[in-house]
Structures are given as C-alpha cells and as structure tokens.
Amino acid sequence: MTNEIGTLGKLAIDGGEPVRTRPLPWELPGAHWIGAEEEELVGRVIRARSPFRFYGLDPQNMADTLEREWKAKFGATNALAMGSGTAALGVALGAIGVGPGDEVLVPGYMWTSCISAIVRQGAIPRLVDIDDTFCMDPADLARKINPRSRAVIYVNMSGAPGHVKEVVRVAHAHGLKVVEDCAQAANAHIDGRWAGSDGDIAIFSFQLNKNMTSGDGGMLTSSDPHLFRRAYALHDLGYPRNEAGRLDASEPEFQMWGVGARMSDLAAAMALAQFRKLDKITGAMRNAKWSIRRQLEGIPGLGFRTILDPDGDSGPFMITTYRDAATCKRFTEALRAEGIKGEKGSLACITMAEWGMHWYFNVPSLVNKREAARGGFPWSHPDNAFHADISYQRGNLPVCDEMSERAALLAIASVLTPADVDDIVAAFRKVAAVVLP
Numbered sequence: 001m002t003n004e005i006g007t008l009g010k011l012a013i014d015g016g017e018p019v020r021t022r023p024l025p026w027e028l029p030g031a032h033w034i035g036a037e038e039e040e041l042v043g044r045v046i047r048a049r050s051p052f053r054f055y056g057l058d059p060q061n062m063a064d065t066l067e068r069e070w071k072a073k074f075g076a077t078n079a080l081a082m083g084s085g086t087a088a089l090g091v092a093l094g095a096i097g098v099g100p101g102d103e104v105l106v107p108g109y110m111w112t113s114c115i116s117a118i119v120r121q122g123a124i125p126r127l128v129d130i131d132d133t134f135c136m137d138p139a140d141l142a143r144k145i146n147p148r149s150r151a152v153i154y155v156n157m158s159g160a161p162g163h164v165k166e167v168v169r170v171a172h173a174h175g176l177k178v179v180e181d182c183a184q185a186a187n188a189h190i191d192g193r194w195a196g197s198d199g200d201i202a203i204f205s206f207q208l209n210k211n212m213t214s215g216d217g218g219m220l221t222s223s224d225p226h227l228f229r230r231a232y233a234l235h236d237l238g239y240p241r242n243e244a245g246r247l248d249a250s251e252p253e254f255q256m257w258g259v260g261a262r263m264s265d266l267a268a269a270m271a272l273a274q275f276r277k278l279d280k281i282t283g284a285m286r287n288a289k290w291s292i293r294r295q296l297e298g299i300p301g302l303g304f305r306t307i308l309d310p311d312g313d314s315g316p317f318m319i320t321t322y323r324d325a326a327t328c329k330r331f332t333e334a335l336r337a338e339g340i341k342g343e344k345g346s347l348a349c350i351t352m353a354e355w356g357m358h359w360y361f362n363v364p365s366l367v368n369k370r371e372a373a374r375g376g377f378p379w380s381h382p383d384n385a386f387h388a389d390i391s392y393q394r395g396n397l398p399v400c401d402e403m404s405e406r407a408a409l410l411a412i413a414s415v416l417t418p419a420d421v422d423d424i425v426a427a428f429r430k431v432a433a434v435v436l437p
Contacts, residue, residue: 011434013337019427020339024348024420027411029281029316030206030213030274037276041269051266053081054245062268066275067219074194076202076221078228081268082235085183085205085218087261089117092179092201092220093151094256095230098123101383102150105176107136108360108400110155114181115366122378123150124387127360129397132306134319135162137399142170148386151177156185156195157358158317158409159211159285160307164190168198177227179203183218186211187282189312200224201231206271211285211314212278214271217263229254235261281414285315288416293318295425301327301436302428305407318410322436325353325405331435332408338427340410352407359404361394 010016025032041062050056053063067079082088098104100122106114108127118125128144131137134157141152152171154164164180171178180199182188188195196202201224204210206217220235222228233240238258239247249255263271274281290310296302303321307313322328332351335341342348347355357363364370369379369387378384394401410424 009430011334011337011431012339013334018337018339019430020423022339023341023343023346024424025413025415026342026346027316027348027413028208028213029211029285029414030277031208032413032415033274033277033281034213037273038270041273042266045265045269051264053262053265053268054241056265060265060269062265062272063263066268066272069272069275070219070221074196074221076196077223078221078225080220080228080232080235081263081271082203082218082220083261083263083267084216085181085203085207085210086113086116087235087259088203088205088218088220089113089153089179089181090120091231091234091259091261092203093117093121093123094234095201095222095227096151096177096179098150100378100381101148103146103148104151104153105141105144105149106153107155107157108397109134109157109358109403110153110181110360111183112357112363112365113183114153114155115360115363118153119365119372119378122372122381122384124148124378124384124390125366125392126390127392127397129399130157130403131162131399133160133162133308134158134305134403135164136167138163138166138170141167145170145174145176149174149176151179153179153181154199155181155183156188158305158319159184159314160188160309160312161185161190161195162308164195164198177201183207183210184316185314187278188314190309191312195312195314196221201227206267206274211282211316212271212274214263214267214274217267217271230256234258282314284414284416285412286313287315288421289313289315289318289412291421292410292412292424292428296428299429299432299436302432315412318412319352319407320410321403321407323406327435328406328408329353331431334431334435335427338430340424340427342411346411347409348411348413350409352404352409355404355409359400360392360397361401361404363392366392
C-alpha cells in the first residue's frame with residue numbers, strides 16, 4: 001500500500017495535488033440532451049396556438065403521441081401523461097380507493113412525494129425497510145402487512161429495480177394493490193421486464209433531475225382497465241372525456257373529484273422529444289457507471305449496492321458502501337477534494353447522510369405527523385386512531401438507518417467523457433489507498 005500511495009501522491013484533502021480541477025457535469029440527465037428536436041416540437045405547438053391537449057385551434061396531439069409511443073416501447077396497455085410524478089402518485093392511490101382507516105406500506109428510502117401522496121389521501125404510511133438493493137425488502141414487507149393494509153408503494157430507487165417481483169407476489173397474496181414508483185427508473189428493466197410492468201399501477205417522473213425531462217411532468221400506466229379509467233378521471237376534473245375532448249358525466253361510476261393534473265401539449269412536446277432520446281440518455285449513464293464500477297470492484301473496504309440486473313440499470317447513480325460512518329464521510333470528502341464534485345449547488349458526490357428527504361427520518365412533516373388539513377387530518381380522523389402506535393423517528397428501520405450513515409452516492413452525468421471516467425476511477429483509487437487500509 002505504501003508504494004501505491006507514493007505513486008498516486010498525497011491526498012488533496014491533506015495538501016496534495018487534486019486529480020482534477022474542472023467540475024463534473026451537472027447531474028441532470030435529460031437537460032444535457034435538450035436541442036433542436038425539443039425546439040421543433042414545442043415550436044409546432046406554439047405556432048398552432050394549441051397548448052391544451054384535448055382541443056384547440058389546431059391540436060398537435062403531442063400528449064396523445066407521447067402516450068402511444070410510450071405504450072409501444074414499454075408494452076403498456078394504458079398510458080396517461082401527467083402534470084408531475086407527484087400528482088401521479090396521488091392519482092394512483094385515489095384510483096385504488098385508498099382513504100382513512102387504510103395503511104399504505106412504503107420503503108424508508110424513497111422521496112417525500114411518496115409520503116405526501118399517502119397522507120393527502122387521508123391514509124397512514126407504514127414504513128418498510130430496504131435490503132442491499134436499496135429497494136423495499138420483501139421479508140420486512142411480509143412482517144408489516146396487517147388487516148389495515150390497503151396498498152404498497154414500491155420504489156425503484158436510484159435508477160434500478162430490486163426484488164420487485166417478490167414484493168408484488170407478497171402484496172397480491174394479501175389482496176393488496178401495488179403502485180410501482182419508477183420516477184428515477186424510466187427505461188430500467190430486470191429479467192426482461194421493464195420497470196413499471198409488475199405493479200398494478202406505475203408512475204414515472206419527468207422532473208428536471210430525472211432520466212428524461214419536460215421540466216415537470218410524468219406518466220401513469222396500468223394494465224387494469226378499471227383502475228386506469230378511475231385514474232384518468234381523477235387526473236382531470238373527476239370525469240372521463242369523450243372523443244371531442246369534452247367532459248363526459250354520463251357514467252355514475254366515474255363521477256368523482258379530480259385534481260387537474262393534466263399534462264399540457266407544450267410539456268408533452270418537450271417530453272416526446274426527450275422520450276425519443278431516452279435510450280441514448282440512459283445508455284450513456286449506464287455505460288459510464290459500469291465502466292467506473294467494474295474498474296473499482298475488488299478494492300478492499302469498498303462495497304457497492306446490489307444491482308440484480310446490471311444490463312437493466314438505467315444508470316443515474318452509483319452507490320458505494322463503507323465499514324462505518326466515519327470512513328464514509330472521510331472518503332467522500334477526500335473524493336470531493338480530488339475534484340470529484342460538480343458546479344456549486346450540485347449534489348454530484350455526497351454521503352447518503354446528505355441525501356435529505358430521501359430518508360424517512362429526514363421528512364419533518366412525517367416525523368412530526370403534520371396535518372394535511374385544518375384539525376389535524378388525517379392523523380385526527382377517528383378511523384386512523386391506530387397511528388398513535390406508529391413512530392417515524394429515526395431508529396425504526398435498521399438497514400435504512402445504517403445505510404444512511406455508511407453509504408455514499410455518486411451521480412452519473414449523462415455526458416461524462418472517457419477522461420471524466422478516468423479521473424473518477426483515479427480519484428477513487430487514490431483515496432482508497434489512504435482511507436481504506
């Protein structure tokens with residue numbers, strides 16, 4: 001190890017020369033690929049003066065086209081363009097009929113939108129731990145299911161699926177519906193099945209940080225025609241629409257209260273152009289990530305998240321693990337000193353302890369059971385009195401708690417060059433030689 005340290009040089013954090021001084025590209029996958037195609041499709045809508053998807057002066061049918069092409073690529077029976085992934089989560093739970101008295105099981109490593117969707121439906125979140133895939137642990141799910149359980153939100157976290165088939169099997173065995181959150185995993189797959197294919201409803205996000213972007217936006221898919229029709233009505237004004245694009249209130253079964261989460265044709269035009277580049281975007285991230293990872297595998301003391309199907313990894317993040325929190329912190333700080341960091345404001349290279357509301361105990365509205373409406377709703381609802389026995393404080397999920405301290409995350413930009421990859425590998429090796437004796 002002494003010879004290696006001498007060859008690589010003194011760590012920059014200790015006063016040595018850094019591996020690189022130029023920031024890594026921003027971790028905004030689709031943004032780097034915005035170009036003439038987006039300008040053309042968005043411009044077409046503007047020139048037609050028809051930004052609303054259902055009717056207008058000269059409709060360009062961008063949302064319809066996006067849905068049609070999405071179904072063709074991913075084999076989805078039904079697809080619905082949405083205003084955001086967050087809205088899609090709420091609509092999905094509404095389509096299932098989740099409400100007061102129900103529990104929705106959700107992993108402790110997720111995004112705050114998952115919790116928000118549950119609480120705003122008037123239901124209570126039940127936390128489930130993760131496993132070494134950093135996705136929901138099917139065994140812990142089985143332990144947590146109880147008579148109040150109504151649905152499961154399975155999150156394909158950080159770009160790749162975990163044991164989703166087993167989660168769905170456990171859930172369905174107990175009569176529970178599964179909402180598959182693919183916000184970070186558009187174009188990921190496992191064992192030949194696209195992310196979003198296993199649950200009863202799936203949602204995707206097109207927010208700026210996601211694999212493709214329209215600024216905000218999303219998609220909801222379902223092979224269940226009844227759930228999909230309910231979702232369609234809920235995402236709009238509570239009713240389906242007829243062929244002329246007008247609200248149809250003729251069916252009592254679909255007279256509900258909608259949330260106005262439609263995608264405009266302007267956003268759909270942007271999303272459609274991005275969608276047509278999705279293979280290239282995720283391919284670039286996956287290739288760069290696995291080039292880095294395979295060159296680092298085998299370094300003593302450096303672990304990696306378990307990816308069940310590397311070829312199906314969409315690639316936006318590389319998660320590493322360390323023996324303890326102190327080593328993780330020291331290693332990550334040393335990497336940043338070596339120049340493995342982005343522009344100011346970027347989260348390109350961080351410890352998982354810095355990953356904010358992706359961890360259950362960092363969502364203050366959850367930990368403190370904040371109300372979604374005056375009077376303490378949903379916690380105050382008489383059907384939800386059982387929540388008094390549920391705590392969301394740190395300490396409830398052993399694996400989440402541990403990984404939040406001794407794991408780190410490297411965002412993989414969609415435009416990393418071979419030189420960037422070489423610098424990342426060199427910095428990891430340099431730091432490992434000193435920090436991981």
